[in-house]
Amino acid sequence: MFFVKMADEKCLICACCFISFGKGSHKLIKITPAVQLHIQNLFWREYDVEKECCPKNICNSCKTNLYALNRGETSKLNDWIEKISQINRQKLRRSS
Numbered sequence: 001m002f003f004v005k006m007a008d009e010k011c012l013i014c015a016c017c018f019i020s021f022g023k024g025s026h027k028l029i030k031i032t033p034a035v036q037l038h039i040q041n042l043f044w045r046e047y048d049v050e051k052e053c054c055p056k057n058i059c060n061s062c063k064t065n066l067y068a069l070n071r072g073e074t075s076k077l078n079d080w081i082e083k084i085s086q087i088n089r090q091k092l093r094r095s096s
Contacts (some may be wrong), residue, residue: 011023012025012028012055012056012057013055013057014028014055014057014058014059014062015031015039015044015047015054015055015056015057015058015062016039016043016058016059016062016065016066016084017059017061017062017080017083017084017087018055018087019059021057021059027059027060027061028057028058028059028060029057029058029060029063030056030057031049031055031056031057031058035058035063035066036048036049038066038067038069038070039058039066041070042066042069042070043084043085044089046089046090047089061080062080062084065077065080069081
């Protein structure tokens, strides 16, 4: 089970795997509209980068896996798919 404190300003969180990275990490990139659309279509319909409760970044490995999943290339993604499917995104709420 994953628990993430979104208000922690010392780390950044990947919107797919919910792993936290240091604030200056080069492994995270800002979510683009295209990536947001893939996230919404594939596993998190309510995701919106504008919502305060949603992470604004994605790690490089999740971005690569997300595009592979979108292309239907799932043979090497079983562990990643299992990992992200265990995250309960419905419990994310605004903190204010």
